[in-house]
Amino acid sequence: MAKAHFIYDTSNKNADLYYATKFMAGDPFIFFQFKGKKYMVMNDLEVDRAKKEAKVDHVLSLTHFRKIAEKRSSYPSKYDLMHEIFQDLGVKHLIMPQESSFLLVDEMRQRGYLVEAGPAPFFQERYQKTKEERKYIEQSQKVVFSTIRMVRDVLQKSRIKGNRLVYKGKALSSEAVRSMIDVYLMEKGFIAQETIVSCGKDSVDPHSVGHGLLKPHSSIIVDIFPKSGKTQYYGDATRTFCRGKAPDGLKRMYATVKKGQEMGLGMVKAGISGKKIHDAITTFFTNQGFPTREQKGRMVGFFHGTGHSIGLEVHEEPARINKSDYRLRAGNVFSVEPGLYYPAIGGVRIEDLVYITKGGCEILSGYPKKLEII
């Protein structure tokens, strides 16, 4: 039976749909792939732009199918239109993304279609980047590192005054640095959200974006993952800084995370299991005196994954370097970002992106790893 891969969504939210069409739209449209050809069905507002911009074989007019459907019933629903389109081509079997609306799927099943869930992501080839995609990610990553350099300069120029960092006459806060980062990136055409600038207590919670004044002699985690407005590809990097001399405990922890990250960078290559890498780093940390465990009802140590696949989404699930058994493949782009978090010391995380090759990896751009800014 003739199967079609079918997506109905907005391409500005659905990375698979953008991947398949290279067409950015805020309103939902019909896309399907059938007998090796890609189709889009567009309303009158978008049909011209789609013909110009979309990387598909056929752009069909929704109005055309509406006119046909209106011969059958006076108010055809969007499901009736989809039925009209698929009937026309003889499609009876639909493979749809797992996250497709169940109302849509129920409606298609009621019209006699066999609907099957595709894998996640829908286009598994997204995990293995083309040359062009690798280039786009590296371009984004270069902008991330230039942003981190800017942040380092700001911290460098700030003066230590008691328990505060004073920059241009004002006490520097997580919020202020986050705003500098997001504005800097916007000027370069990048959209950053949930940028992390966390210090002290906040830095111990890897999910906190950070709030309040930054302190000297304390770890400051800067984790930036913006999307290029032009290519739509993400960059993602983390550096941990300390303005002024760092306490010995923090210095030792930083050196340990740095070695752990180098261990990860040294292990990644096509064919290896992510679990092996993650376990090796966790064990190394434990052996260095930084165990992962529950302490007073919260986790301490290294309690997030080592890395995630990245591209058109910042986290391309479910490919991870963590306790799961994802096996790395050539062409994958992964973050390698171990961290350690203890309330008494602070948080440290160091993150780079790697392009996986047969024998190892290529690190996509780079920036020094140095804790203290003195």
Add this chain to the structure above:
Amino acid sequence: MAKAHFIYDTSNKNADLYYATKFMAGDPFIFFQFKGKKYMVMNDLEVDRAKKEAKVDHVLSLTHFRKIAEKRSSYPSKYDLMHEIFQDLGVKHLIMPQESSFLLVDEMRQRGYLVEAGPAPFFQERYQKTKEERKYIEQSQKVVFSTIRMVRDVLQKSRIKGNRLVYKGKALSSEAVRSMIDVYLMEKGFIAQETIVSCGKDSVDPHSVGHGLLKPHSSIIVDIFPKSGKTQYYGDATRTFCRGKAPDGLKRMYATVKKGQEMGLGMVKAGISGKKIHDAITTFFTNQGFPTREQKGRMVGFFHGTGHSIGLEVHEEPARINKSDYRLRAGNVFSVEPGLYYPAIGGVRIEDLVYITKGGCEILSGYPKKLEII
């Protein structure tokens, strides 16, 4: 049978989920409302933050349910965990958003649940704004207008040089002005995407964001709809400018759109049908010599809706002021944004936001409507 309203999604993408919880998260979590109480079930990374920030009655630990589920099977899936949670409370009937993953729904149905689609949006009360929501939207709208003022200043300061506008020694383009807008907004903590600065041919296509050099004596549509990073609520406004003297046809069209918009602002009130307003404006335009029709295979005239509901999403579907029969209610916030588009003249659109009251509307903030910048 005990029904629960159930969402499993990320709150940074699902406005209903954010609306229900006021908790922003990039990873999916379980939310449900049962017997008048709101529940969230969070993993270890997020459970502390959720307890602090989320506006719900109970924050439960996912690990707690995982431990129970692991007594039944060694690798419980996320669906097994959901089953564990609902079993515990005696839930058998789930009302879920229409856009919920069909894989999730299939899995729940296989476990014996009756799954029913909720309305869209899932929380219909989103259409009727609270005082706080009204305030948030107005705050965002004020920032939008201050941005439009900035753009007007830039156009004012630019010099006309042949067919170009020269600003600070460089020919001004759609891209440059868009970047100024997006950076200006980011400095104020707002995220803008798909900002429209379209001129000439581009301005005739309401969906084009605009490309290339801006021209004098030609319509320039500036449509800005950013989201506040703080409140998450959108603003949305459009003004059309012309740097230098405008051709008579454009002037006449601008005056007509302005009158049409005033007509719309005068008609909106609780109880009226959106179709009535939309039809009145369309007819007015036709009577003024600006008919809506197909011309050489493309639409000209007024071929988009008059307005859309706005709040946590820029378009809160399906509430629209257009050919559909949505009946306005007190507390709705709608855009009123008629436009006219003819290849020979250009495009004109004027947009404000209104808060619907029993007897009419309150316009949320404002900015003059004047075409020419001379």
